[in-house]
Amino acid sequence: MTAQTGPVLTGWTPGVPLDERGRAQAEALAARLSGLPLDAVVSSPLDRCRETAGAVLAGRALALETDDRFGEVRYGDWTGRKLSELAEEPLWKVVQAHPSAVVFPGGEALAAAQARAVQAVREWNARLGEEAVYAVCSHGDIIKAITADALGLHLDQFQRIQVEPASLTVIRYTALRPFLARLNDTGGSVAGLVPPNPGSGDAPVGGGA
Numbered sequence: 518m519t520a521q522t523g524p525v526l527t528g529w530t531p532g533v534p535l536d537e538r539g540r541a542q543a544e545a546l547a548a549r550l551s552g553l554p555l556d557a558v559v560s561s562p563l564d565r566c567r568e569t570a571g572a573v574l575a576g577r578a579l580a581l582e583t584d585d586r587f588g589e590v591r592y593g594d595w596t597g598r599k600l601s602e603l604a605e606e607p608l609w610k611v612v613q614a615h616p617s618a619v620v621f622p623g624g625e626a627l628a629a630a631q632a633r634a635v636q637a638v639r640e641w642n643a644r645l646g647e648e649a650v651y652a653v654c655s656h657g658d659i660i661k662a663i664t665a666d667a668l669g670l671h672l673d674q675f676q677r678i679q680v681e682p683a684s685l686t687v688i689r690y691t692a693l694r695p696f697l698a699r700l701n702d703t704g705g706s707v708a709g710l711v712p713p714n715p716g717s718g719d720a721p722v723g724g725g726a
Contacts, residue, residue: 526603528589528596528624535568542683547572549685550652553707555579557651559641561587561659569683570654586637587655593624617672631662631672638663642690650710660686667695 527533535543550573559582560570570581595603603609612619612627620626634655645651655663657680665675667688679701680686687699687710698710 524600526592526595526598526600528592529563530597532564534564539565539682540568540572543569543572546683546685547575549704549707551576553710554650555652556645556649557582557641558654559584559587559651560654561585561589561656563588563656566654566656570652573652573654584637584641586633587653587659589656590621590627590630590658591625592621594622595624613676615673616675627658627662628672630659631666631675634659634663635666638688638690647692664688664697664700667697669694 546569555573555577558570558574558577558579560566562583562585566587567581567583574581608619608622616627619628638653641651641653642649658675660680661675661678662672664678664680664686665672667690681701681703683703685699685702685707687697687702689696689698
């Protein structure tokens, strides 16, 4: 979801709200999801995702749930730096070509970020039950990492996945395997997202920030 970040790696910088465009994107996403029954709305604790989740929650008898494990990758010393500067760092090429090996200076490993996010999804699936449909508002790299896991892809392939601001990615978790129902969806009806059979376990994941 677009925030007041410009060409800077925002990461876990506190107090970064959605800008005007971001708020419009959040409201458009909420309008798309308004007719979809949700059992929960879970958000990264960061302001920009909480705002997005708040828009989705409008008119629903649900309380906002937050989970730090859906928070942005902890970029450490890279946080707050211009992307144009970071692109000159030797580690930048590793991030693009071999992300499973990346540990951000003063931050966390991308592999660790993927592991915590995937674990969170599995725990929320178990908590809410097989027939639940719920939304997670998270960040681009986290959504890409969850999607890569659902597709059985190595983390080194996650840069091939694209997640636009306010897009919708939908993963259906079953006892057999996850199924990717939608990826980077930025428009159209969501009428087909209700699980067709008991136990199909849709888990929408959207709102990249």
